[in-house]
Amino acid sequence: MSTSTGIVAAAADQPTPTVATGGARSILRRFARHRLALLGTVVLLGLMVACYGAIWIAPSPQGAQDLVLGPTPPSGAHLLGTDDLGRDFLSELLFAGRISLTIGLVVALIATTVGTVLGAVAGYAGGWVDEVIMRITDLFLIVPGIAVLALALRGLGSSPTTIVLVLAALGWTYIARVVRSQVLSLREKEFVDAARVIGASTPRILLRHLLPNLAGVIAVNISLATAAAIIIESTLSFLGFGVQPPRTSWGNMLSQAAGLVGTDQVYLLYFPGLFILLTVLSINFIGDGLRDALDPQAKQL
Amino acid sequence: MNDPTEPLLAVRDLRVVFDTPEGLAVTVDGLSFDVRAGETLGIVGESGSGKSMTSLAILGLLPGRAQVTGSIRLRGRELVGLSDKEMREVRGNEIAMVFQDALAALNPVMTVGDQLVEAMAVHEAEGGKDAWRARAVELLGLVGIPSPEQRVEQYPHEFSGGMRQRVMIAMSIANDPAVLIADEPTTALDVTVQAQVLEVLRTVQERTGTTVILITHDLGVVAGTADRVMVMYAGGTVEQAPVDGLFHDTAHPYTRGLLESLPRLDRRPDEGRLRQIPGSPPAATALPQGCRFAPRCPHFLEDPCARSVPEPSVVVAGHVAACHRLPELLGDR
Numbered sequence: 176m177s178t179s180t181g182i183v184a185a186a187a188d189q190p191t192p193t194v195a196t197g198g199a200r201s202i203l204r205r206f207a208r209h210r211l212a213l214l215g216t217v218v219l220l221g222l223m224v225a226c227y228g229a230i231w232i233a234p235s236p237q238g239a240q241d242l243v244l245g246p247t248p249p250s251g252a253h254l255l256g257t258d259d260l261g262r263d264f265l266s267e268l269l270f271a272g273r274i275s276l277t278i279g280l281v282v283a284l285i286a287t288t289v290g291t292v293l294g295a296v297a298g299y300a301g302g303w304v305d306e307v308i309m310r311i312t313d314l315f316l317i318v319p320g321i322a323v324l325a326l327a328l329r330g331l332g333s334s335p336t337t338i339v340l341v342l343a344a345l346g347w348t349y350i351a352r353v354v355r356s357q358v359l360s361l362r363e364k365e366f367v368d369a370a371r372v373i374g375a376s377t378p379r380i381l382l383r384h385l386l387p388n389l390a391g392v393i394a395v396n397i398s399l400a401t402a403a404a405i406i407i408e409s410t411l412s413f414l415g416f417g418v419q420p421p422r423t424s425w426g427n428m429l430s431q432a433a434g435l436v437g438t439d440q441v442y443l444l445y446f447p448g449l450f451i452l453l454t455v456l457s458i459n460f461i462g463d464g465l466r467d468a469l470d471p472q473a474k475q476l
Numbered sequence: 477m478n479d480p481t482e483p484l485l486a487v488r489d490l491r492v493v494f495d496t497p498e499g500l501a502v503t504v505d506g507l508s509f510d511v512r513a514g515e516t517l518g519i520v521g522e523s524g525s526g527k528s529m530t531s532l533a534i535l536g537l538l539p540g541r542a543q544v545t546g547s548i549r550l551r552g553r554e555l556v557g558l559s560d561k562e563m564r565e566v567r568g569n570e571i572a573m574v575f576q577d578a579l580a581a582l583n584p585v586m587t588v589g590d591q592l593v594e595a596m597a598v599h600e601a602e603g604g605k606d607a608w609r610a611r612a613v614e615l616l617g618l619v620g621i622p623s624p625e626q627r628v629e630q631y632p633h634e635f636s637g638g639m640r641q642r643v644m645i646a647m648s649i650a651n652d653p654a655v656l657i658a659d660e661p662t663t664a665l666d667v668t669v670q671a672q673v674l675e676v677l678r679t680v681q682e683r684t685g686t687t688v689i690l691i692t693h694d695l696g697v698v699a700g701t702a703d704r705v706m707v708m709y710a711g712g713t714v715e716q717a718p719v720d721g722l723f724h725d726t727a728h729p730y731t732r733g734l735l736e737s738l739p740r741l742d743r744r745p746d747e748g749r750l751r752q753i754p755g756s757p758p759a760a761t762a763l764p765q766g767c768r769f770a771p772r773c774p775h776f777l778e779d780p781c782a783r784s785v786p787e788p789s790v791v792v793a794g795h796v797a798a799c800h801r802l803p804e805l806l807g808d809r
């Protein structure tokens with residue numbers, strides 16, 4: 176009999192087990208063991224609180240100008256300094272973060288959901304369903320992303336909603352292909368036959384038996400897609416196709432500061448970049464941690 | 477159901493055919509047998525004899541391109557031709573199955589408790605989540621898993637091979653099925669663990685009164701576990717008998733060949749080498765015209781063996797064999 180003493184001890188703590196807590200608790204425990212993931216969670220939560228709570232947290236209201244003051248380097252009054260219009264840069268960054276983070280997270284959620292559903296259906300159904308869905312993903316994969324984005328945003332106007340929809344429309348294909356390939360191999364596993372033998376219907380098999388096996392892949396994809404969406408949004412805004420002033424995102428703050436290279440205000444370029452870097456790194460670490468935590472067979476270190 | 481003489485499961489003229497590029501593959505051909513309530517029927521045969529195809533046909537799980545004809549009746553209710561939805565109600569609820577490789581058949585990312593609960597949730601068993609959870613623990617105890625309250629929270633990979641097979645058995649009986657099909661349940665296990673798992677099957681059967689169809693290629697397993705035995709060859713049944721009758725009054729040349737190819741403790745090694753049956757089973761795409769076993773049979777006669785498929789004939793009451801030369805064979809014993 177192979178017994179993992181850690182689990183037995185943990186289970187013994189709670190003599191009356193209730194539904195599903197065993198699984199959820201051990202996932203949390205494994206996640207907490209991943210130091211970087213924990214750090215990433217703290218940093219990301221901090222950023223989210225600061226950005227979404229900017230109205231209360233930011234030192235100055237959004238867009239408050241002080242033309243007399245003009246640009247100043249970081250100081251006690253303005254932690255990250257001020258820009259040409261005398262706006263407090265830290266406040267601006269926090270308000271801009273709302274749009275950047277929202278775009279990143281929403282795009283990742285939409286793209287992953289759509290991609291997972293289509294990929295799972297394609298992989299499990301096979302035949303012409305698979306063929307149609309995969310040819311559509313091919314279509315999305317062969318078009319040059321940035322060019323389509325620029326054109327779409329020119330045509331549809333570059334409101335944050337449009338940006339989210341266009342980024343999600345371009346982003347779902349990757350996860351669809353990954354999920355499809357996973358489902359293709361999983362559906363041949365005997366536990367799928369076993370699920371059919373207990374009388375489970377096809378939707379139930381997909382949702383209850385196959386999807387939990389994809390949790391790691393999906394978690395990693397959400398993290399990568401969030402990071403990618405934030406970066407693409409920044410790129411677009413930097414190029415001038417993305418979020419338009421007076422709305423601000425980290426990307427268009429970068430773009431506005433780009434002209435300052437070589438002047439002594441170049442620090443205005445560093446801060447938006449640093450925020451993007453921190454966010455993307457945190458999210459990637461969280462993804463790593465989730466991938467390990469969601470695999471019950473991962474080595475208990 | 478009300479008629480006590482009616483078998484629990486009656487299979488008549490079952491035929492499973494696949495259309496393959498090499499021609500029609502006949503994997504089960506004109507199979508008929510009964511399973512009576514509460515008994516253990518052993519189905520023995522080589523790989524490719526149609527054992528697993530038969531169990532898949534009973535569960536309605538053959539792929540769509542398989543053509544299934546004939547009749548499978550459970551308590552008088554015809555299962556062939558039921559819709560997928562109706563068949564889902566039968567599966568897991570009235571007919572359950574234990575797989576050969578429990579590690580592959582258990583979901584690696586669900587705790588065994590969740591999987592047991594799932595088996596009950598699929599059929600919306602009485603009670604509700606808490607009752608199912610309690611029953612999951614009870615089932616693990618029934619199949620002899622120590623400290624089930626803790627084990628129920630663990631994942632399949634934290635169980636040993638024999639323990640996993642016990643979990644499979646617990647899962648299969650979660651809804652008190654009338655028929656339990658065990659497809660080679662001990663083949664993937666160590667010999668000592670095999671005996672334990674067979675013992676668990678027997679205990680479960682005693683406690684729940686379920687009927688067991690035990691599919692195996694191991695005559696030893698059958699001898700120790702089954703009440704009756706059906707020997708399959710090339711998609712059909714060659715001999716059906718009570719387990720003692722099969723081993724003591726072996727009638728069919730194929731069954732005799734199988735028994736002679738087994739090493740035996742009560743035979744001295746100087747009595748010669750183990751015998752083997754010459755040749756190999758026919759391909760499903762090229763079954764012989766007459767008796768399926770004729771090309772390998774030591775008692776082969778051109779007429780009638782190569783001309784017609786033998787009908788099952790009675791050896792003694794309850795013991796039938798399908799062989800043209802049965803009178804001569806029984807005479808020379």
